[in-house]
Amino acid sequence: MLPTLLAGGKKNYTTILWLNILLGWTLAGWISVLMWALANDDKPGPGTATPPLRRDIDSRKALVARLQQLRDEGILTQEEFMKHLRGIK
Incomplete structure (x- = not known):
């Protein structure tokens, strides 16, 4: 045992x-x-995984930055930019 x-x-x-x-x-x-009992079961240790809230914030920041880039390059109009920005939750 x-x-x-x-x-x-x-x-x-x-x-x-x-x-x-x-x-x-x-x-x-x-x-x-x-x-098998002695092997590492690949569980992340405390504090090693990115919290879901932090990942959501990071992905939203990246999306806003990309939208700003598209607007600055003239690919999106200001109205389209604002429409997409309002759609981010």
């Missing part, structure tokens, strides 16, 4: 538990489950 204890809190905990129960009695099964 060592792999199950080491897997506590991982996203695949239940799968590791059942594989440990079903295959843990064989040496190859136990070692495989142990290796």
